[in-house]
Amino acid sequence: MALRTAFRGRAALSGLLSCSSHGRLSxxxxxxxxxxxxxxxxxxYDQTTGVAVMRMQSxxxxxxxxxxLTEVCISLEKLEMDKGCRGIIITSNQPKVFSAGLDILExxxxxxxxxxxxxxxxxxMWLKLYGSNMVTIAAINGSSPAGGCLMSLTxxxxxxxxxxxxxxxxxETQLGIVAPFWFKxxxxxxxxxxxxxxxxxxxxxxxxxxxxxIGLVDQLVPEDQVLTAATQTITKWLAIPEHAxxxxxxxxxxxxxxxxxxxREADIQNFVNFITKESIQxxxxxxxxxxxxxxx
Amino acid sequence: MALRTAFRGRAALSGLLSCSSHGRLSxxxxxxxxxxxxxxxxxxYDQTTGVAVMRMQSxxxxxxxxxxLTEVCISLEKLEMDKGCRGIIITSNQPKVFSAGLDILExxxxxxxxxxxxxxxxxxMWLKLYGSNMVTIAAINGSSPAGGCLMSLTxxxxxxxxxxxxxxxxxETQLGIVAPFWFKxxxxxxxxxxxxxxxxxxxxxxxxxxxxxIGLVDQLVPEDQVLTAATQTITKWLAIPEHAxxxxxxxxxxxxxxxxxxxREADIQNFVNFITKESIQxxxxxxxxxxxxxxx
Amino acid sequence: MALRTAFRGRAALSGLLSCSSHGRLSxxxxxxxxxxxxxxxxxxYDQTTGVAVMRMQSxxxxxxxxxxLTEVCISLEKLEMDKGCRGIIITSNQPKVFSAGLDILExxxxxxxxxxxxxxxxxxMWLKLYGSNMVTIAAINGSSPAGGCLMSLTxxxxxxxxxxxxxxxxxETQLGIVAPFWFKxxxxxxxxxxxxxxxxxxxxxxxxxxxxxIGLVDQLVPEDQVLTAATQTITKWLAIPEHAxxxxxxxxxxxxxxxxxxxREADIQNFVNFITKESIQxxxxxxxxxxxxxxx
Numbered sequence: 020m021a022l023r024t025a026f027r028g029r030a031a032l033s034g035l036l037s038c039s040s041h042g043r044l045s046x047x048x049x050x051x052x053x054x055x056x057x058x059x060x061x062x063x064y065d066q067t068t069g070v071a072v073m074r075m076q077s078x079x080x081x082x083x084x085x086x087x088l089t090e091v092c093i094s095l096e097k098l099e100m101d102k103g104c105r106g107i108i109i110t111s112n113q114p115k116v117f118s119a120g121l122d123i124l125e126x127x128x129x130x131x132x133x134x135x136x137x138x139x140x141x142x143x144m145w146l147k148l149y150g151s152n153m154v155t156i157a158a159i160n161g162s163s164p165a166g167g168c169l170m171s172l173t174x175x176x177x178x179x180x181x182x183x184x185x186x187x188x189x190x191e192t193q194l195g196i197v198a199p200f201w202f203k204x205x206x207x208x209x210x211x212x213x214x215x216x217x218x219x220x221x222x223x224x225x226x227x228x229x230x231x232x233i234g235l236v237d238q239l240v241p242e243d244q245v246l247t248a249a250t251q252t253i254t255k256w257l258a259i260p261e262h263a264x265x266x267x268x269x270x271x272x273x274x275x276x277x278x279x280x281x282x283r284e285a286d287i288q289n290f291v292n293f294i295t296k297e298s299i300q301x302x303x304x305x306x307x308x309x310x311x312x313x314x315x
Numbered sequence: 316m317a318l319r320t321a322f323r324g325r326a327a328l329s330g331l332l333s334c335s336s337h338g339r340l341s342x343x344x345x346x347x348x349x350x351x352x353x354x355x356x357x358x359x360y361d362q363t364t365g366v367a368v369m370r371m372q373s374x375x376x377x378x379x380x381x382x383x384l385t386e387v388c389i390s391l392e393k394l395e396m397d398k399g400c401r402g403i404i405i406t407s408n409q410p411k412v413f414s415a416g417l418d419i420l421e422x423x424x425x426x427x428x429x430x431x432x433x434x435x436x437x438x439x440m441w442l443k444l445y446g447s448n449m450v451t452i453a454a455i456n457g458s459s460p461a462g463g464c465l466m467s468l469t470x471x472x473x474x475x476x477x478x479x480x481x482x483x484x485x486x487e488t489q490l491g492i493v494a495p496f497w498f499k500x501x502x503x504x505x506x507x508x509x510x511x512x513x514x515x516x517x518x519x520x521x522x523x524x525x526x527x528x529i530g531l532v533d534q535l536v537p538e539d540q541v542l543t544a545a546t547q548t549i550t551k552w553l554a555i556p557e558h559a560x561x562x563x564x565x566x567x568x569x570x571x572x573x574x575x576x577x578x579r580e581a582d583i584q585n586f587v588n589f590i591t592k593e594s595i596q597x598x599x600x601x602x603x604x605x606x607x608x609x610x611x
Numbered sequence: 612m613a614l615r616t617a618f619r620g621r622a623a624l625s626g627l628l629s630c631s632s633h634g635r636l637s638x639x640x641x642x643x644x645x646x647x648x649x650x651x652x653x654x655x656y657d658q659t660t661g662v663a664v665m666r667m668q669s670x671x672x673x674x675x676x677x678x679x680l681t682e683v684c685i686s687l688e689k690l691e692m693d694k695g696c697r698g699i700i701i702t703s704n705q706p707k708v709f710s711a712g713l714d715i716l717e718x719x720x721x722x723x724x725x726x727x728x729x730x731x732x733x734x735x736m737w738l739k740l741y742g743s744n745m746v747t748i749a750a751i752n753g754s755s756p757a758g759g760c761l762m763s764l765t766x767x768x769x770x771x772x773x774x775x776x777x778x779x780x781x782x783e784t785q786l787g788i789v790a791p792f793w794f795k796x797x798x799x800x801x802x803x804x805x806x807x808x809x810x811x812x813x814x815x816x817x818x819x820x821x822x823x824x825i826g827l828v829d830q831l832v833p834e835d836q837v838l839t840a841a842t843q844t845i846t847k848w849l850a851i852p853e854h855a856x857x858x859x860x861x862x863x864x865x866x867x868x869x870x871x872x873x874x875r876e877a878d879i880q881n882f883v884n885f886i887t888k889e890s891i892q893x894x895x896x897x898x899x900x901x902x903x904x905x906x907x
Contacts, residue, residue: 175513175516176513191855192851192852192855192856192859193851193852194852194855195852195854195855196855197855197858197859197862198859200862203862203863207508208508208509208512209508209509210509211507211508211509211803212799212800212801212803212863213800213801213802213803213826215863216800216860216863216864217767217768217829219859219862219863220767220848220851220856220859220860220863221847221848221851221856222851222855234509237513255517256516256517259488259489259516259517259518260488260489260490260491260598262491262594263487263488263490263491263492263493263518264488264516264517266493267488267493267494267515267516268512268516270493270496270499270515271499271508271511271512271515271516272512298854302852471809471812472809503804504804504805504808505804505805506805507803507804507805530805533809551813552812552813555784555785555812555813555814556784556785556786556787556894558787558890559783559784559786559787559788559789559814560784560812560813562789563784563789563790563811563812564808564812566789566792566795566811567795567804567807567808567811567812568808
């Protein structure tokens with residue numbers, strides 16, 4: 020319980036990954052998620068514009084737990100199947116954070132089977148988002164490390180709050196773990212090989228102004244205008260002939276997507292072998308202890 | 316006839332593709348093209364410098380019709396075979412436009428066979444220009460959308476008139492059609508993956524200053540100095556040891572070229588299947604109607 | 612002898628490649644190199660920090676001769692095998708030059724066998740440096756053309772003296788020879804496809820400020836602070852969890868490395884066939900004559 024508490028505060032935001040308490044899926048929970056408003060994701064879908072706003076609201080820091088990832092995927096599937104829905108804005112309902120990334124508690128002290136199931140869900144989210152036919156805009160209204168950054172990178176366009184207390188980046192290396200090849204490929208496609216090499220080797224987190232400079236985000240706006248700007252942007256994107264835009268998006272991304280799709284099992288096995296190593300588990304434990312002390 | 320007239324004016328410049336009147340090749344026309352000065356391309360070849368200036372002069376907007384493309388290819392072949400010719404400057408003799416791109420009339424209401432023949436000519440022009448052993452400089456003295464932009468991108472260096480009324484870009488998506496993979500590859504090689512993704516999905520046309528910023532063109536000069544600057548530039552390029560420069564150019568481009576060369580038939584089939592779709596034909600018709608109304 | 616003298620002076624620095632006098636390996640010379648301080652490379656290894664400083668000191672301009680390359684590789688192997696050594700700073704003990712690049716005398720008037728042996732050593736240096744598990748920092752305290760630039764490009768980070776009299780670049784084309792595909796790949800990974808295309812076709816040498824602008828170097832500092840800055844930088848890099856950093860570095864580079872590794876013999880044959888051509892030998896002779904005249 021102490022550990023859970025530790026991740027409720029600001030401390031987690033300064034970190035690399037995140038964790039949150041969560042239980043296994045219960046039947047009632049699953050049925051709840053069939054509503055457009057599920058516990059961890061609030062979806063506001065406007066049929067007149069064809070735009071859905073997905074608000075992440077999994078306290079404290081929108082950690083990407085297995086449950087959360089499953090909800091994201093179910094929400095995306097529902098929207099993707101709705102012919103009227105043409106665009107998504109992804110944003111956070113939690114203060115100061117977009118998403119703090121993958122939930123450490125899904126990887127620490129868990130069985131290889133659980134770790135594998137978790138990793139499959141991370142892959143699934145990436146495949147659904149990076150391969151989405153819809154226009155996807157990240158309205159980054161808080162810090163966005165690791166998996167949070169990955170979510171942003173899958174979108175067609177990234178608007179970030181111009182607040183120097185926030186940062187964004189794939190900082191896995193700082194924690195002693197490794198961003199997999201498809202995280203890397205997504206970043207290379209966005210900011211090029213050299214920026215990615217340096218960012219991933221050092222586990223860099225970028226302030227908004229730096230992120231804009233290297234192209235990690237596309238636009239900075241005052242914090243209270245992130246959603247407005249995202250709405251204006253998506254309107255422009257939706258004015259583009261849809262079929263041609265979709266084919267073009269697919270052409271730009273299919274090689275990167277295909278690379279994971281044809282290597283999913285090996286990638287899962289690779290992750291499980293790595294994360295269940297004693298030395299890596301020790302790193303995770305030390306990291307969580309450090310967070311606890313920060314909190315205390 | 317009304318349609319033809321519609322494309323004679325300024326309206327076409329604001330558009331995405333272009334069209335022009337043209338007839339089928341007649342025997343006398345073919346023989347004319349054996350002269351260095353053919354109807355649609357004027358070639359001024361200076362044997363003392365080894366530089367040929369290719370002036371596009373196909374009214375009103377240098378649309379890339381089948382005839383025009385054939386002439387471009389024949390001119391290039393002749394120059395490539397002349398051992399003394401070491402460099403080409405490509406520019407326009409039409410006011411305000413470099414080239415308005417592929418001629419819509421070659422794709423609208425035409426048989427699959429005709430569309431296939433047309434596409435093969437587009438491929439051929441790209442293969443000849445992107446794979447040319449000669450130094451190639453684009454002297455972009457007007458707007459250069461779609462296929463016009465592609466021509467520029469095949470060159471070794473791009474100098475554009477610094478006139479904010481002109482624009483350049485692969486804007487096919489705006490018309491509801493899709494830039495094929497080799498247009499995309501050429502652009503990625505020039506401005507990188509992320510700029511290309513956004514440019515192609517939105518069908519962006521860039522003002523000269525924006526084009527310079529992302530590297531879509533290499534240099535801006537006042538409008539009346541485009542050709543002078545191109546001549547100065549090509550002199551520098553021709554001072555480089557030729558054999559080494561050619562091998563290096565080939566090394567940089569051969570993978571991209573090989574990708575189309577080994578997929579020409581499939582690419583033609585893909586284009587024909589797409590462009591002859593009822594929905595796409597309808598898009599083209601609506602676009603031409605829009606141009607007519609603008610004109611009227 | 613006259614030729615040797617010619618390369619002792621400043622003239623060689625303005626050039627593209629370089630040459631230096633050298634003899635074949637003698638047994639006593641080989642045994643010398645087992646010391647951490649060998650004739651052409653001085654290695655200062657600080658066991659408390661885990662950082663080794665490799666100072667190139669092969670007069671006049673640190674030409675990459677066969678002997679010199681062999682020494683570099685032996686030094687690197689020794690450091691790589693020492694578990695305590697975690698980072699290398701590569702710098703020059705010669706004034707005004709980091710390294711003037713491949714030694715022309717190893718390619719001019721030599722047997723195909725010798726040229727092949729030389730090229731294998733160039734490959735070996737690149738494979739060892741680009742694939743090193745250690746943190747590698749180039750402290751570029753002088754001009755760094757051709758092979759000197761390649762050495763810099765293999766490092767994790769490049770700090771250059773902010774002196775406009777120095778320059779850096781892969782300028783092989785200027786001499787009539789061609790940078791091989793793996794030089795090209797290394798540069799593309801650093802500055803992207805378009806910058807590389809133009810740099811290699813024209814054989815460009817960049818002043819420090821230009822090099823910084825395109826990302827060919829990462830940081831400029833006053834000339835007397837290059838080594839200090841490199842030491843500060845490597846301290847930051849060494850603070851990153853090592854195993855994760857190494858796996859990440861390998862992930863970023865393995866495809867490029869594998870491409871040469873699986874084509875070494877063909878690449879050697881290709882180099883030998885090219886460099887032993889009469890026309891290329893003539894280019895090298897003319898270049899050396901030009902250097903002699905400059906000197907006189």
